[in-house]
Amino acid sequence: MSSPASPTPARALPALAGLAAVLAGFGLAELVAGLIAPGASPVLVVGALLIDLAPVWAKELVISLFGTADKVALVVFIALVAAVLAALAGILEYRRAPFGRFVIVAAGLVALAAALTRAGASPFDAVPPVLAMVVAALVLTMLINRLRVRRAPTAATAELDRRRFLVYTGISAGAGVLAAIGGQLLTAGSRAADAARALFPLPAPSTPGTPLPAGASFDIDGLTPIITPNAEFYRIDTALSVPRIDPSTWTLRITGLVENEVEIDFAELLALPLAESTTTLACVSNYVGGDLIGNAVWLGYPIRDLLARAKPLADADMVLSRSQDGWTASTPLEALTDDRDSILAVGMNGEPLPLEHGYPVRMVVPGLYGYVSATKWVTELVVTRFDQETAYWSTRGWSQKGPVKLSSRVDVPRENASVDAGTVTVAGVAWSQHVGISAVDVQVDDGDWNPATLADAISVDTWRQWRWDWDAPSGSHTLRVRATDADGLVQTSKLADVAPDGATGLHEIRVSIS
Known part of the structure; x- marks a missing residue:
């Protein structure tokens, strides 16, 4: 008497098949991209497309949340979305074939369109996304077929089939990971070559720049250096x-x-x-x-x-x-x-x-x-x-001309710092490019404005350090800074967002004096 048919696999196994299939396709695409089209990595071209299509509010949200790590955040987001789609493709393919493959093909077509519409695209750029799409669909079909319920299998046969499925899944995923690593190594080699080319002997200037004034920088811990490394x-x-x-x-x-x-x-x-x-x-x-x-x-x-x-x-x-x-x-x-x-x-x-x-x-x-x-x-x-x-x-949605706005910033103390009562150095930078800074004032809570000492100016096209020594009493206080440019314009306190042509308002920090 034959044993009953093995139960339908849980969602985890079809989802695992989808993830392994997409990993295999993606890994091979990365390897091929590294060999013939470094700029056509599916993740990179889709990411570039998302950047191009993103509305202003989305761009500003990402920058406000992640700052200069915005690109890393985007790659992580793409990877997470790809993982969800891969799992969904596996489940759909098991339950309603060939809809799982349709999901993979749709995602592949998006990557293909992104690759071919980017600046400087060549026919070679179509190869990685097409390869990812084809390989992922084939591997998904193979793995899902391994999960299909056989007619009246024995318990031993069912367990053997399950083990074979896991082995094939592991091999597919592992091959994809190794291929992706190979693609990254090829790209890293290219970057290393470019870095070597970048080490050309920098020509000496025919017109040396004006030496930085001796008084252009204050020696204050935590103050932004006058020249940014x-x-x-x-x-x-x-x-x-x-x-x-x-x-x-x-x-x-x-x-x-x-x-x-x-x-x-x-x-x-x-x-x-x-x-x-x-x-x-x-x-x-x-x-x-x-x-x-x-x-x-x-x-x-x-x-x-x-x-x-x-x-x-x-x-x-x-x-x-x-x-x-x-x-x-x-x-x-x-x-x-x-x-x-x-x-x-x-x-x-x-x-x-x-x-x-x-x-x-x-x-x-x-x-x-x-x-x-x-x-x-x-x-x-x-x-x-x-x-x-x-x-x-x-x-x-951004303005066409974008002149830099008069602004200033407190660097020292830091936001929410706890400082001992007594003389506290407050310092930061101010800028009004192509105009220059003539004064900086600091306000404690809602009191009078106090003139700060300015470091020597390098030029009207650079920021300028400032400092103010504050006889700080105990308690919680708000420090606020404003700058005045060389034309007499005082920095506005009116708050404006960065879009469409730059933020305005006065920078303020809260400190605790004990």
């Missing part, structure tokens, strides 16, 4: 995978409303008289008191001199800069042709540009938020008009 400089951009550009193939083209189109390669750029300048850069997503701002010594060539070669037409008022990955920024032509140090930068704080900060060449424009000026991995400048062209963020 490269490793600590904020990074906010849309590139999930840092573009890796061979400098021997890099060129910059100046086109559009010009009398003469100009093209220059990396060797030609390095041969020009490069100059050093110290400039503060700020992200428009920097909330009041935030840290998405940094100050560096840059080495580069004035953009106005290249534009002078091109001779923009009289009706031009904007330059649309384009990154190697297709990102664009709209910069007022005036900001690139006036006396400010708007440059094509090749060096940062005495080193070649780090890969994540735009190697081999990026734009640095004082006085404008990065989303309209600081194009990394720049490859093209299109001279045009604001009424004819729009840039990446301008089409997503």
